[in-house]
Amino acid sequence: MSTTTSADSNRGPVVTDLTTKSPYERRTHSRGNFELWSWLFMRASGVLLLVLVFGHLFVNLMTGDGIKGVDFAFVAGKWSSPFWQFWDLLMLWLAELHGVNGVRTIINDYTERDSTRLVLKTLLFLSALLVMVLGTLVIFTFDPCIDPNSTLQQCTGR
Template sequence: MTTTNAPTLSDPRDPYKRLKTTRSNYELYGWVFMRASGVILLVLIFGHLFVNLMVGDGVHAIDFAFVGGKWTSPFWQVWDLLMLWLAMMHGTNGVRTIINDYAERPLVRLWLKIFLYAAFVIVTVLGTLVIFTFTPCPLGAPADLLPSICFK
């Protein structure tokens, strides 16, 4: 005797069929971006660490004057800007993937992504402003804290 209300199972050898068809390769592009940005970030971060910790007096030389002198060069501004932007995009994409994997309810997923993207925008905008509006020679600062470029 067969029942007509029983659910039917598909043959396990049938090819996998997606439940929802998409025309976008967004997840593929995100995956490729994570790999490429990770390699570029390795170069940027280790270059940053080498210059800050190994060249000159090492960690003892890092102070306001060191950063002020470094950020007077457009090269180091662009270097640090690329490092900031890539690190923020890389991290945001990684956390977005985690939210998609573990947040089960759509409303929770939506709010987590809203907070994530808001944090991304705030940190990226503020970091960019700091890099490009940084004043290495502020008025009234003690002379021993200023970089040597301020006295030329």
């Protein structure tokens, strides 16, 4: 083991001293299959998202009036059906978790210090929680007639 220090930061972790632990020594040995499941989840959710996202795009843009038909009433109409509620919920959760897991690996790959990792991952998970809770809430508590003067078909019929 060398006792030299290299100031070149591009050269990987610096071995500073014989007495200090080598930065290459694996800090922890992980138990369990978390990384295995996360790897599998990325593949499975990726395939599923292809179907969900392109199905979503097709229904919104290719059928009916296309892009011109997408407005508040269109979304209200879609979410009155449990099928589209479930579709959008699944899409939201899978896309969010897929993205979060991807960014988590990027953080693992590019940050150099554990403290930086902790801060970035905390921010990441908090933002994901916010998006998923808010999104789920909107999908299930969505009220098309929230405006009392609404002229929507579903509301005027009451």
